[in-house]
Amino acid sequence: MTTSISAQDLADQLASKRITVIDVREPMEYASGHIAGSMNVPLSRLHQADLPQGPLVLVCQSGNRSSQGLNRLLDRGHPHPVVDLAGGLPNWQQAGYPVRKLKNAPLPLMRQVQIAAGSLILLGLILSNVVAPGWIALTWFVGAGLTFAGVSGFCGMARLLAVMPWNKVSI
Template identity: 45%
Template sequence: MLSTLTTAPTISPADLREAMDGDVPPTVIDVRSPVEYSSVHIRGSYNVPLPLLAEHGEEFASRLPGQVVLICQSGNRARQANERLEAVGIHPDSVTVLDGGIAAFESAGGEVVRGRGPWAMDRQVRMAAGSLVLAGVTATKVVSPKFVYLAGAIGAGLTYSAASNSCAMAAALSRMPWNRSASEPELGTVLDSLPDRS
């Protein structure tokens, strides 16, 4: 399992926008799931889901051209991808992580492509956590005072999630049917879609 504590060099959304308008734009690799990518992504980015990149890091490291920017929803998965690429020998100066993820890029006025798909994972987590807390508080008043522990458990989980920079709820939600409707890309297809190194 990849660590979530790596400190990767970052690029701000404004700097990425400027770099993408330059003569030699960086290669933007989006490591979110295909469903997340299809719902919103940076124009011109390539979808390489983190599990695929983690499993085939050597192949990707040998094919990634020039300057590479890794992105995800908030930055955690992109940092994990950066750690994997560094572990297989990619030069640390050639890869950066988008600070704040795609949401920060869009907020900074970056161009994104929107499709029809499920909510972004952070929005799904907020909805699930909020609904569970609300249900727990309501059940405490209507059914049994012991339901207060449900709200406490969600609060503890969110606290741990922030402290560890991981999210068990997001991992569970990513396995739900509505988040798995887009087909997982195959290694050969993804590698062939990347720009030529020459």
């Protein structure tokens, strides 16, 4: 049984309107770029969503969340064919297909993390030279947090930024 679909095959099926695309990313991510005509149903709400009838293609950024969603729907005995987009949204874009961006889309979360972490590191360095040497601890703290995020996959700064008012998106 095939569990994934190529970007080319998805584009062909979308053109013939034989398939529904479900983007399982969070609304903020969806707003920053998605396949035109797709529905946004975050992975955390997929089990309780009223999904359309007929074949479905699940899409996310890397293919990880869409694969999880696929497994959840299959385990639940979803009555219609379900596959995920191989390689996620970057694969779709690399194949030359467009994405639609909403006007109210905030900066991508990872860019926000980079801006915040870089700013805190610079602030710590400046304050340690101008105010008191102890401010260098701020750079150590941010560096340790980034290292922990890379090793564990959990980024506290990203979680904090995700709930900020400027990242609330209504779709």
